[in-house]
Amino acid sequence: MSNTSQGSEGSLVLPTVQYQRPLNDKVVIVQVFIGIFLCINSLMIFTFFKKEAFFINTRYIFFAHTLVCDSMFLALTDVLLLMSYSRVPMPGGLCIFLVVILENLTVATPLTLTAMSLERYIAICMPLHHSELSTPVRAMRCILLIQALSSVEWIIVISILFSAVPLSFYTSPLVCSFEQMIVFSWQGHLSSALCQFYFLVMSVVIAFTYVKIMVAARAASSDSKKSTNKGLRTVILHGFQLLLCLIQFWCPMIESAIMKINLNVFIQVRYIDYIIFILAPRCLSPLVYGLRDKDFVVVMKYYALLGYSKKVFIFNMDKSNDVNEKKNPMHNCKVNAGHV
Numbered sequence: 001m002s003n004t005s006q007g008s009e010g011s012l013v014l015p016t017v018q019y020q021r022p023l024n025d026k027v028v029i030v031q032v033f034i035g036i037f038l039c040i041n042s043l044m045i046f047t048f049f050k051k052e053a054f055f056i057n058t059r060y061i062f063f064a065h066t067l068v069c070d071s072m073f074l075a076l077t078d079v080l081l082l083m084s085y086s087r088v089p090m091p092g093g094l095c096i097f098l099v100v101i102l103e104n105l106t107v108a109t110p111l112t113l114t115a116m117s118l119e120r121y122i123a124i125c126m127p128l129h130h131s132e133l134s135t136p137v138r139a140m141r142c143i144l145l146i147q148a149l150s151s152v153e154w155i156i157v158i159s160i161l162f163s164a165v166p167l168s169f170y171t172s173p174l175v176c177s178f179e180q181m182i183v184f185s186w187q188g189h190l191s192s193a194l195c196q197f198y199f200l201v202m203s204v205v206i207a208f209t210y211v212k213i214m215v216a217a218r219a220a221s222s223d224s225k226k227s228t229n230k231g232l233r234t235v236i237l238h239g240f241q242l243l244l245c246l247i248q249f250w251c252p253m254i255e256s257a258i259m260k261i262n263l264n265v266f267i268q269v270r271y272i273d274y275i276i277f278i279l280a281p282r283c284l285s286p287l288v289y290g291l292r293d294k295d296f297v298v299v300m301k302y303y304a305l306l307g308y309s310k311k312v313f314i315f316n317m318d319k320s321n322d323v324n325e326k327k328n329p330m331h332n333c334k335v336n337a338g339h340v
Helices: 025-050 058-085 092-125 127-133 136-164 185-219 225-247 251-261 263-290 294-304 319-327
Strands: 003-006 012-016
Touching (some): 025 294, 058 263, 225 263
Antiparallel strands (some): 003 012
16 A cells, blocks of 8 residues: 655655556656667767867867766666656665755756857857867866856755754655655745746846857858858757756646645656656757767767778868958957857
C-alpha cells in the first residue's frame, strides 16, 4: 500500500511505495534517448580536447562547458528517474548531495547559452574588440561566474533545510526529488521567485542580442550577409533552447498544484515535463552548435571513424575575421561573424 504524508507548513511529501515496479515502455524510451545523446556528447567532448584550436577558442569553450553540464545532468536525472520509478529510497544526506549538483547544472546550462549569445553578438557587432574581449582566460572567468550564479538557489534552499530538519533526516530513506528539500511553503516561493528573476534577465539578454544581430544582418553587404544570417539563426536556436530550459523553472509550481489534486495525473505531467522541458533542451546543444559547425564536424567525423576519414582539416577559424577587419577597419556593428 502507498501512503501520502503532509510535511511542514502543508508541503506534500511524495508517497513511499514498498514494492518495485518493472520498467515500462516510457522508461525504456527515455533510456534509449539518453543513451544516444550521451554517446554523441561524449564524442564531442573528446573531439574538443583533442584539438588545441578548439580549447583556445571562446565559443568552443562555452560549447564544451554546455556539453559537460548537459551530460552530467542527463546521467544524474536518469539515475533519479529509475530510482524514483522503482521507488528505491536513498538516505537523505545522499539525496541532498545529488539535488545540489542537479540544481547547479539546471541553472548553468541556460546561463551558458546566454553567454554564447553574447559572444556571437560581440563577434558580429563588435569585431574590432572581439579578439580582446573573447579570450580563453575571460571565458574561464565567465564559466566560474556562471557556476557561482548557479549556486545561489541551492545554497538558499539547502541552508533553510539544514536549519529546519532533525539529524535523523540525513539517514532516513526517501524517494529523492527537489520537493523533498522544501520544508516550508515560503521556501518554495523564494526559490521560484529567484528562478523567475533569472528567467527575466536571460530573456532580456537573448532579445537584445537577437535585435542587434538582426539589425546587422539587414545592414550587411552581400559578401558577409550569409555568415551574419547564420549567426542570427544560431541566436534564434539558442533562444528556443533557452525558452525550453526556462519553462522548466515553472514546472515545479504546476506539478505541485497538480500533485495535491491527483497523484496519477501528477506522475503523467511530470513525465511529459521531463521529456519536453528537461531532456529536449539538453539534447539540442549538439545539434545547435556542434553538428552545424563544419570545422567541428570534420574533426569529430575523423575520430568517430577511428582515423579513417581522409578529408584534410585546416583550421581557418580566425582567417575570415582578419580579412574582414582589413576591409572594414572603421565600421560599427558590421558583419564579422567568422564561422558561427
